[in-house]
Amino acid sequence: MSRSETNTPVVLEPGKDYRSKQDIALHEDIVQYYKECYWDYRTSWLDSHNLAIHYGYWDENTKSHSQSLVDMNRLLADTAAIQPGEKVLDAGCGIGGSSIWLAENRGAQVTGITLSPEQLAMARANAKRRGVSDRVEFQLADYCATPFADASFDVVWGLESVCYALSKADFIREAFRVLKPGGRLVTADGFALRREYSEDEWRVIRICLDGWAIPNLALPEDFRAHLQEAGFADIRYRDISANTLPSARRMYVTALLTYPMQRIMAWLRLRTSAQSGNFYTALNQYRIFRDEMAGYGLFCAVKPKPAKSLFAFWR
Template identity: 65%
Template sequence: MRVLEEGKDYRSSATNDYQADIVEHYDECYWEYRTAWLNSHNLAIHYGYWDESTHSHSDSLLNMNRALANKVAINAGDHILDAGCGLGGSSIWLAENFDVTVTGITLSPSQVEHATRSAEKRGVADRVTFKTADYCQTPFENESFDIVWGLESVCYALHKKLFTDEAFRVLKKGGRLVSADGYALKEQFTEEEWLRVVTCLDGWAVPNLATPEGFKQYLQESGFSHVDYSDITANTMPSAKRMYYTALLTWPMQRLLVLLRLKTKAQDRNFYTALRQYQVFKDGLAGYGLFCAEK
């Protein structure tokens, strides 16, 4: 049996600088995400949220933003920290749909450039800014934000408790944290299960996964109260299935490009994760959940 523990990097391709690996993944896989997943409107590198009102893949990606916003109860004038903002999709969506200001941070300078250009094109650059920063050690003063928003970003923290500590520090009293992410649903795995899980960690440069119970404990230890968790795996499964079938249909072309050395290792690992992730969710090895907590 293999045991999943907090604070360890379980990737088989791990280097001494896991943050550099994260940047490499997103920078090298940008066009894969751009052509197979996101568009210039949603700018979303995350699973979608499907319910009875969802009619398309693009709708589902924007619906995930709505799911977080509904959970955290945004107020006019709120200052939001988008922790792990990616290409700026959530930050821009928040500014377009609410009377708020948003600061997005990412490890990737390239993503900052993309996000900044998109905010300018969408006419929200006066209320949205992007910076290169580590969300576990930010440059912001204590009690700077009303909301900390983490959409499929907290999983990249090697030590998730460092993220919850920092989120608590930068939130104002009464501030809220909202986070949607994948979580391990067990701590012990058979060798075959472990292979599937590690393939996903490798492909997306994720060092480890917390369990819902473990992440709740980190939030409480950091000082958060009114911690609430919703399992929304069922709402994300159509996205997981779409990703799987997209990868399956493009398998021959992918293998040819690898043989021709037209794909990087990061791109190839990303492809294998697209194939594996659906079964990881389907077999109950991991789930997808939404946390909200208050300072």
């Protein structure tokens, strides 16, 4: 019998904060992580064209890592059928990559929100550099409690940002509130594939949750239930784990190649704890997807339009 088979299983509880750093508020942890780890992404992942802090989408037409990052934007935009002139809320906009892409390629009017003042400044600078400041704006805001009026947006977009919500249901309820009737919620993110894990599996998962300041992962069935409870209809889910696995593998190989540098720089105290955590997450995340402890999925759901009464119909 293997070691993992003799361990007491860890049962995943929805909405629980599984980070080791319980003494640090979740929002503070997220902001500090992105502040300290931006240059890891800048030097090994994104470029000035895609501005992407997310996994790429790979299919038979994908030729490069950079193209895969842009193709993830295209996949979400096609899934939500975003049209020119529609108002999009980019919930967790990072440094503005998806917001700018939507303005440039779909003619959307985009509002991006982030918790990070550093990301806000970079997103605004990137939009100005790309000449889309008239179509894209950025604000500091919590996507679970936004400052926007009811029915303000045609689309709420969450690309690898919803995982940071302690309560996924809170995010979904707020998305429903700010969407217009007929509006769409589209999200792509990592999801837990089962509720129980061996202690060895959980050790690897915790490395990644801690390293990326993520409180928990939802199961697809729980996320779907939250969507239904909020009032969404036409709920569609697609597992795209196979299409994102090349990105996970690339991240793992990059970490392997830079392992000696990480050890030396950490020994010299030239790497912060957040940067080292980011590195070890990059080293371990591939195993999570490869061994199907977690998957990568795409959700799209619609806020229904009010039904017309018979009186209104005959009038």
